[in-house]
Amino acid sequence: MNSKKYDIFISYSSHDTERVMSLCNYLEQHNLRCFVAHRDIPRGVVWARSVVEAIESSRMMIVVFSKSFNESEQVDREIELACEAKMPILSVRFSADVYTGAKRYYLNNINWIDAYPDPSRVYDDVLQSITCLICGESEIKVEIPSVALKQVEGSRRRWSVRHTIFAAMLLVLCVVAALYCALKVGSEPCYNVGDYYNQNNKEGVVFQVWDGGRHGKLVSMDEAELKWCSDEQYRQKTQVDASNRVDGKANTDRVVYHVDATQFPAFNWCRAKGGEWYLPAIDELVRFTLDKDVRVAVNQTLSAKGYRELDGWYWSSTDYADYEPDACAWYVWIASNETRGADKNKEAYVRAITTF
Numbered sequence: 001m002n003s004k005k006y007d008i009f010i011s012y013s014s015h016d017t018e019r020v021m022s023l024c025n026y027l028e029q030h031n032l033r034c035f036v037a038h039r040d041i042p043r044g045v046v047w048a049r050s051v052v053e054a055i056e057s058s059r060m061m062i063v064v065f066s067k068s069f070n071e072s073e074q075v076d077r078e079i080e081l082a083c084e085a086k087m088p089i090l091s092v093r094f095s096a097d098v099y100t101g102a103k104r105y106y107l108n109n110i111n112w113i114d115a116y117p118d119p120s121r122v123y124d125d126v127l128q129s130i131t132c133l134i135c136g137e138s139e140i141k142v143e144i145p146s147v148a149l150k151q152v153e154g155s156r157r158r159w160s161v162r163h164t165i166f167a168a169m170l171l172v173l174c175v176v177a178a179l180y181c182a183l184k185v186g187s188e189p190c191y192n193v194g195d196y197y198n199q200n201n202k203e204g205v206v207f208q209v210w211d212g213g214r215h216g217k218l219v220s221m222d223e224a225e226l227k228w229c230s231d232e233q234y235r236q237k238t239q240v241d242a243s244n245r246v247d248g249k250a251n252t253d254r255v256v257y258h259v260d261a262t263q264f265p266a267f268n269w270c271r272a273k274g275g276e277w278y279l280p281a282i283d284e285l286v287r288f289t290l291d292k293d294v295r296v297a298v299n300q301t302l303s304a305k306g307y308r309e310l311d312g313w314y315w316s317s318t319d320y321a322d323y324e325p326d327a328c329a330w331y332v333w334i335a336s337n338e339t340r341g342a343d344k345n346k347e348a349y350v351r352a353i354t355t356f
Contacts, residue, residue, distance in 0.1 A: 006035040007134060009058035009087075011078045014038065015068035017246045018283050019094055019119065023064065026123045026210050032130065038246070055081045059134045060088040062126075063107065066095045076102040088133040092126055094119065120210045190214055191356075194297025196305065201274065202354060205301045207294055208287065217284075219298060220277070220352040221307045224269050228315050228329045228344035231263035240264075242319050242329075245283045248353065251317035252278035266315045270352035277352040279317035282330040282339065284353065289337045310334045313348045 008027060012020045017038060024034045035054040041047060055061070061082040069075060082089055083106055091112035099107050111129060115122050190213035191197060195206045197218050204218030229240075240258070242251040255267045262268060270279045288295045288310055299309035313331050320328040320341030328341035331348050342348065 004059045005033070005057040006054065007032045007059050008034045008130065009055050009061045009078075009082070010034055010036050010064060011061055011069075011075050011082075012036075012064035013066060013068035013072045013075065016064050016066050016094065018287065019066070020064050021246055022119065022208070022210055023062075023092065023123065023126070026120075027127065027130070029211065029215075030127055032127075051078060052081060055085065055087070058087070060090065060130065062130075063089060063091040065091050065093045065097075065099075065107075065112075067097050070095070070097050070100055070103060076106075079103065079106045090126070090129055090133060092119075092122075120212065123210065124212075191216060193294055194301050196301050197356060200356070202276075202356060204354070205298045206356075207298050207353075216356060218354050218356055219288075219310075220270075220273065221302065221305060223308060223349050223351045225347050226265040226269055226315070226350050227347050228266050228342075229264050230345065231260070240319075242317055244281055245318050246281055248281035248284050248317045249276075249278040251281055255317075266350045267317065269350055273352050274354070277354045279315065279350065280353045282316040282318040282332070285314060285316045285330075285332045285334075286337070286339065288334050289332060289339075295334070310351070313342075315348045315350050 010020055010024060020036060021039075024036050027034055035058055037047075037051060037054075040054070041050045055078065061079070063069070063075075063079065079089070079102070089107070089110050091107055091110060092115050093112055094115050096114075096116065098104070111133070113122055113125055113129060115126075191206045191209055192213060193206055193209060197204050197206055202218060204220050206216055207219050209216035240255050242255055244250045252267050252271060255261065255264050256271050261271070267279050270277050288298070295310060299311075302309050311334060314334055316330040316332060318330045320330050327344055329344050330339055331342045332339050334349075
């Protein structure tokens, strides 16, 4: 029986958080427990000690390789610890760059999967490789005392018949379950980036997909020009603590559940669409700026449906912590990669996003 707390320790650069969470979400949907540092290390805990303990408590490591990962020195220590523990390592490559420095020493001859240019297409391969790497552990062997061998031998034939019947029944159940899952999966529609979505009381345009297009994220058809916050006392970061850069739903939940939501027009407008809609975090919002093809595909659908295209400055749900007295939040010029902090009392465009 596996006694490890995590199945997978994910080693990555902070610049690749969105990629990491996409892969992590897919793996955890398949019952694999993942450790992701920015999510699983509580505030106030010593970072280095938490990383060491997490590696020791994991069955294997996945390296999310990219140009940013190649330039990070912090991850070298994580890989070294994994190698010292003789832990299986799988490199999921989001870049064609060659390994440099210590990474070349540790990773050049280990398993890898190329995840570019379309990562979601290889998630099934990643899952299969993980299964091979962590499920090949040796089984526990039970020694039978010699005094009991005669009793065991006498019952072996009876057990053999029962075992055969049980195995046959189990096989039938497995086949039925597999057919059911195949039919269920096959009946689910698959979406591509830019597709119009209108199901389960959610209407929007798909801008991110995983699990073969059966799941992903939507951006709302409409938008509004609103303030991030209209009340001076709540403009301070310490009042709302909306600091998450990758999870806008966490920021939105924190704002609307713990403070007066009426003082936060942007958040309130998004949540009014339903409990699963939220104001995107900064890393979710910049997906439209970093990938022009995504923005073009989404805008084509919005225009075809008679809605305004994504264009202009848009609020994220993430506080801008580099400004004193923390009265600013991040917003993004959607047609370029320009991000900056703006006063929360300023009006900017707001789009809601959700998952499907």
